[in-house]
Amino acid sequence: MKKSIAALFVLTLAGCAAPQRAPSPPTVPIPSAPPVHEPDTFTGLQAAQLRALAGAPAFTRKDGATEMWRYDTASCRAFFFLTGTPPKVQHVETVPRGPGNDADPACLNALRAKRS
Numbered sequence: 001m002k003k004s005i006a007a008l009f010v011l012t013l014a015g016c017a018a019p020q021r022a023p024s025p026p027t028v029p030i031p032s033a034p035p036v037h038e039p040d041t042f043t044g045l046q047a048a049q050l051r052a053l054a055g056a057p058a059f060t061r062k063d064g065a066t067e068m069w070r071y072d073t074a075s076c077r078a079f080f081f082l083t084g085t086p087p088k089v090q091h092v093e094t095v096p097r098g099p100g101n102d103a104d105p106a107c108l109n110a111l112r113a114k115r116s
Contacts, residue, residue: 037100037102038091038092038102038103039092039102039103039105039108041108041112042080042089042092042108043089043090043091043092044088044089045088045089046086046087046088047067047082047086047087047088048086050069050080050082050089053112053115054071054078054111054112054115055071055114055115057069057070057071057080058070058071058072065083065084066081066082066083067081067082067083067087068080068081068082069082071111073107073110073111073114074110075106075107075110076094076095076096076104076106076107076110077094077095077107078092078093078094078103078107078108078111079092079093079094079095080092081093092108094107094108
């Protein structure tokens with residue numbers, strides 16, 4: 001009886017000493033790469049240069065180190081994604097999209113014309 005109590009005690013201690021694994025964090029799929037062709041006129045502009053070229057954005061949002069500026073025209077919306085120090089335009093999207101899913105040049109031209 002003493003042996004079975006001792007064995008039970010040892011097994012209980014062994015169970016307590018076993019390391020507990022933390023649940024693994026959920027996996028998040030990596031977003032697809034941006035389109036290959038970024039508009040040269042806007043890519044690399046600093047925030048102040050974009051504001052001078054297109055005016056004040058209709059909407060801004062900051063997520064971590066990335067800022068998104070949205071500009072609206074009568075026919076489309078343009079989204080500029082800025083990162084870095086100082087913030088610079090790294091990616092541009094439009095709705096509707098241009099040919100080949102690139103930023104629509106007509107939308108970006110309308111944005112510049114709106115400012116003029």
